[in-house]
Amino acid sequence: MIIAVDGPTASGKGTVARNLAEHYGLKRLDTGSLYRAVGLAVLDAGGDPADVRAAVAAAEALDLDAIDENRIRSSAAGLAASKVAVIPEVREVLRRAQKAFAADPRGAVLDGRDIGTVICPDADVKLFVTASLEERTRRRLAELRARGEQISFEELQAQIAERDERDMTRKDSPLYQAADAHLLDTTVLSIEAAAAAAYAIVDRVMAARS
Ligand code: DC
Numbered sequence: 001m002i003i004a005v006d007g008p009t010a011s012g013k014g015t016v017a018r019n020l021a022e023h024y025g026l027k028r029l030d031t032g033s034l035y036r037a038v039g040l041a042v043l044d045a046g047g048d049p050a051d052v053r054a055a056v057a058a059a060e061a062l063d064l065d066a067i068d069e070n071r072i073r074s075s076a077a078g079l080a081a082s083k084v085a086v087i088p089e090v091r092e093v094l095r096r097a098q099k100a101f102a103a104d105p106r107g108a109v110l111d112g113r114d115i116g117t118v119i120c121p122d123a124d125v126k127l128f129v130t131a132s133l134e135e136r137t138r139r140r141l142a143e144l145r146a147r148g149e150q151i152s153f154e155e156l157q158a159q160i161a162e163r164d165e166r167d168m169t170r171k172d173s174p175l176y177q178a179a180d181a182h183l184l185d186t187t188v189l190s191i192e193a194a195a196a197a198a199y200a201i202v203d204r205v206m207a208a209r210s
Helices: 013-024 031-044 052-061 075-084 088-102 115-119 133-146 153-169 191-209
Strands: 002-006 027-030 108-112 125-130 182-185
Touching: 002 013, 002 115, 013 027, 013 108, 013 125, 013 191, 027 031, 027 088, 031 052, 031 075, 031 088, 031 108, 052 075, 052 088, 075 153, 088 108, 088 115, 108 115, 115 125, 125 191, 133 153, 182 191
Parallel strands: 002 108, 002 125, 027 108, 125 182
Antiparallel strands: none
16 A cells, blocks of 8 residues: 655644554655755755755765754755755656655555655555644744754744745646645644544545455
8 A cells, every 4th residue: 555645844744644654554755854865965065955966966875774864854954955856856866766665565655745746646545734834833843942943933934935835836746736635634633633534534545445
């Protein structure tokens, strides 16, 4: 079973994907972490994430097993990620890694922006997870504050809106809800309620197919 989970940043898609993977015994790939790792590698090398050459070189050198899960969660890495993600050559390199992951016959959960539309258009179940901009800003603010990052609500909300805009309007693989994706709005849902809603969608889709 392949489950595709797409949605904007801080929508809860990562948490939903993690719970789905655990619930159904599937492995999971957080595809945003690949773009974050590439963006961070460019920043670490003192480069500009919008520089095609630097970003492609970082994507080609990426080692999935060596990603620093803590450092890629910074707001700087997130912003750099959304910049390298507009570069088609970077997407091409990362697309190969994602498709290889999804080709595992044991199945998988992948979450990102273009999983149901580009990476796994034939996924068994597609979810589009969203939440209001305000709620997403609140969640990300709590995450960043827990990391010790100081940023105001207004500044972060503007950053998230900027990233949404870049993710939705880029030419290559923009973020949008696939026609056959099921919408899950987590704005007023707890983590447990969002997970339960996701399981209900998956169970319903799989029952209808059998
Ligand atoms: O989900 P996230 O915040 O970790 O994603 C970071 C950036 O990576 C996001 O701004 C866009 C990019 N991304 C993408 O373009 N395609 C994906 N499948 C996943 C993430």
